[in-house]
Amino acid sequence: MERLSGLDASFLYLESSAQLMHVCGILQLDPSTIPSDYSFGAFKADLEARISTIPDFRRKLKEVPLEIDHPVWVDDADFDINRHVHRLAVPSPGGPAELAKLCGHMAGIPLDRSRPLWEMYVIEGLDNGRIAIFTKMHHATVDGISGSNLISFLCSLEPGAPLLDLTPLGERYDAAPGDWELFGRGLLNNLGKPWQFVRLMAPTTSVLTKTIRRAREGTAMAAPLTAPRTSFNGNITGKRSVGYADISLEKIKEIRHAVEGATVNDVVLAISGGALRRYLEERGELPETSLLASVPVSVHGTSTKTGGTNKVSSMFTRLGTDVADPVERLRQLAEANAHAKDHHKAIPADTLQEWAEFAAPRTFGLAVRAVAKLKLAEKGPVIHNLVISNVPGPPVPLYFMGAKIVGFYPLGPVFHGAGLNVTVMSANGQMHVGLIACREAMPEIASLAAHFPEELDALHAAVLG
Structure with missing residues (x-):
C-alpha cells in the first residue's frame, strides 16, 4: 500500500467528463526490427511478461472511507492484460490524418478507475508499414519524467537485447487494507495538517515578498x-x-x-x-x-x-x-x-x-x-x-519490445x-x-x-x- 501525495491526488480531484486528467502518447514503431517477426499475440504475451515485473503497471486505487484522506495504491489481485492492451486498425488509407483522428477519439475516453490507470492500443494498418502504440496513463500515476521512465522499462538498446534489470521493482504493492485501517490512518494524517499549514505560511510569505x-x-x-x-x-x-x-x-x-x-x-x-x-x-x-x-x-x-x-x-x-x-x-x-x-x-x-x-x-x-x-x-x-x-528523452535509438521507436509524441492534458x-x-x-x-x-x-x-x-x- 502507498498513499498518494496531495499533488498526485489533485489530478484525480480535478478530473471531470470534460477535463480528463490522463496523459497520452503516440509511439511509432518499425516492426521489421523484431527478431521473430511481428504478431499481435506474441507482442502482447511479451508485454504481459514484462509488465508482471513492474508494480506500477499493476497498482490500482482504493478510496479512504468518507474521503477524509487521499486514496492509496494497492495491488490489483484480478489484473488482466486483456483489459489494458487492445488491437485496432487505422481507417483507410492509413495516413497521418487518419492516425491522428483515431488517437484524438481515444484521448477523449476516460480511464476506468476500478482498474490500474493505464491502457495501450496497438494500431495496425498504417500506410508506411509501421505500427503505432497509443498509450494512456493517468496523471495521478506519472508526470513527464516518470512517464518517460516507465515506458523505457519496456525498451532495450538493441532489438534482441534483454530489457533493463528491474529487480528492485519486482515487489508488488500490498493487498488492499481494510476500511477501518484506512480511516484510522486518514484521521492521523489530518491531525497534523494544522501544524503543516502554520509551517508553510512563513516560507510562502517570504516567496511572495521576494516576488513583489x-x-x-x-x-x-x-x-x-x-x-x-x-x-x-x-x-x-x-x-x-x-x-x-x-x-x-x-x-x-x-x-x-x-x-x-x-x-x-x-x-x-x-x-x-x-x-x-x-x-x-x-x-x-x-x-x-x-x-x-x-x-x-x-x-x-x-x-x-x-x-x-x-x-x-x-x-x-x-x-x-x-x-x-x-x-x-x-x-x-x-x-x-x-x-x-x-x-x-x-x-x-x-x-x-x-x-x-x-x-x-x-x-x-x-x-x-x-x-x-x-x-x-x-x-x-x-x-x-x-x-x-x-x-x-534518450539520445540513442530505443527498441520497444524489439521494434525500433521512430517517433514518440507525448500528449498532455488540457484544462478549462x-x-x-x-x-x-x-x-x-x-x-x-x-x-x-x-x-x-x-x-x-x-x-x-x-x-x-x-x-x-x-x-x-x-x-x-
Missing part, C-alpha cells in the same frame, strides 16, 4: 492572469484533436550555440511562439500582446519528498507571438527566461507538493463543476493560454481556460512534437503542427543564413 520585489525590479517571471484571450481559451469539452510533427534537434542546437544566452528550451519556446503566431494570423485571431504559456518544471532532482510520483513545479513565460522577427523573439525569450529561472530557483522545490496536501476531493470537484457550469473560463482574465512541456497542450520530447537526434486540444476549440490542429518545422527552418535561416 522582483516584479518592481523587472526580474520576475511573467505573471499569470495577464494572458490575452484566444479561441482556445474557454470552457472545454471531452472531445480531443491531436496533431504531431518532427523537428531537427541538430538545427535547434546550432541555433542555441549561435545566439548568446539561449538554451535548447528557449529555442523550443521561440519555435512554439512562431508556430502559434502563424496559426493565429491565418485565422485573423492574433492578439496584440503575447500569448502566455505555463511551463512545467521537473523538481525530481531537488525535491526532498520521497513519496509521490508527480514532482513538478511551474513557471510562466511569454512566447513572443507579438514579435514578427524570429531572432528577436528568441533573444527576448532567452532574456526573460533567464530571469524566470532565477525567480523559480528562489521558490522551494517542494512548495507545490506541500500545499497540494491540503487538496480536498469535494472542494476540487465543486470548483471544477462551478467553472464548467458558470463558464468562468470564458469570463474575466485568462490565467494562461496553453501548457508547453519539454521532456528530455487553456484548451491546448504542446509537449516536446527529444529522442535520438529528433524533437518529437505532440499537440492535443479541445476539438471544438481547435479542430484543425494539424495546421498548427505543420507550422513547427516551418518555423524552425525560418529561425535557422535567420540565425545562420
